[in-house]
Amino acid sequence: MPFIPHTGPEVRDMLAAIGVPEIESLFDEIPRELRIEGISGMPAGLPEMTIARLMTERAEADGRYLNFIGAGAYEHHIPAAVWQLATRGEFYSAYTPYQAEASQGTLQALYEFQTMMASLTGLDVSNASLYDGASALAEAVLMAVRSHGKSRRVLMPRTVHPLYRKVVRTITRNQRVEIVELDYSRESGATSVESAAARSGDFAALVIPQPNFFGVLEDADALTDWAHSRGALGIGVVNPLSLALLKPPGEWGAEHAEGADIAVGDGQPFGAPLSGGGPYFGFMCAKQALVRQMPGRIVGRTVDSQGRPGFCLTLQPREQHIRRAKATSNICTNQSLMAIAATIHLALLGPRGLARTAAQCHANTVALRNRLVAIPGVAPVFSGALFHEVALRLPAPVAPVLARLRGERILGGFDLASDYPELADALLVCATETKTGEDIERYARALERTLEKTAPC
């Protein structure tokens, strides 16, 4: 099937018009030794019927598991209308269109997305999405460093998602940004202001995860106030679903409620199904004063020459097609399709539906925790208040327990030991609104059986 819509004669005419004998000659400037003649290792094409069968078999090999893993990506019910609408041809692109204003419907949907995200985070402005939560955090770090002007050091709690910290390091390490990690309290599982205050010198920003990777609620008010008292920005990393119940980043701070300056996160809980690494999407909101430091596309509402309302991409001089090497970012991509799915998802749930979903997730996780700690030897790792995810200590090494549970078609949680060596035998679990009381009981019974078989450590 040809994916280039030009006919042979059209191609010949175009080549003749520019005086080139064949398409290959357009690539002459690439040295011969750097070019590959044909791709090796690619099997020949297969008929549609054969490939459909192959893919079905592969999908079945993945199996159907009862899933209790969260750790940054959460299984939520997605109303059928979300993807029915999002996959309409008018929307079906990962990108903002290049002739943006010709696609008023896409721009309006993204404008609604920005409005929803700004409203959820309690901040002034939102961009039209970023690649994912981890890269959104990296962009927020760079944004804080640009806006601070003096310090290039950023405080990063170890309670931030381990993969986010890795991505931040990868993206910032050649830009003379120093990431200073902050340890957490072994007792509460939260980051203390004292641990931050023990660090001397200037900082451009303090990252504040809420809830943190362990599901524990940080003292976001105190951390925000501390950051501001030191002339640093507060960067919130939030699960957007939690914002239906928790105080939004824009209102953080006990003394003056100045709010976090930037809020980022992964939008996956809104309409994106779990899949191996995505596509998900990142979001970023900020105070108005920082809008010119914000990377990515921003849709604005305006009027045309006849006074009719319309939508346009705005503040484009920050962007790479105009500002080139000095753009706010040259690596920020966006995920328009996922952002539009999120917009539809949020519109279908509404504020009350979202709050009910968040409350149900939390209630299910609490029910799961209460049931599991009734098993001898199982106990919560941390004492801090939590949202919708909890770390539990097992009386046995986690990896073999999880392997046995997989044998019973249960994904039993996330093994914390590889990212947190000090948390041996600790398991991170989560039960979203998709789990029933029977699901929780099935998991608990399977864990009981597994622990009986596994030698205590």
Next chain:
Amino acid sequence: MNVPAALRYSKTHEWARLEADGTVSVGITDHAQERLGDMVFVELPDIGRKLAAGTECAVVESVKAAADVYAPVCGEVVAANAAVRDAPQSINQDAYASWLFRLKPDDPAELGSLLDARAYAEQAKSEA
């Protein structure tokens, strides 16, 4: 082309004026504002910042472009024009009244190394 004879100019389209108090006012030329179009945003340097000649120290942003502004001579920033920050379009109305910042020059004689009005006008014409 409006290039006042009393001012000095840089190749990068800044104008510089030695004030009576010994400071140097810096702005962008009328030619530069005309090429950039309607100004929407100005970012100014912090007071107290020490600049070497040629250092990027401010940004002017129009509806279609953003351009860096460079220090024409070495010196310390002693003032930033809040009126221009609040109303960037004043640069379009009168580029030479809309100074962006003032420097206390390390060596006032350095102004002599900048272009005079005739030389700048010739450079601007050749770029047009």
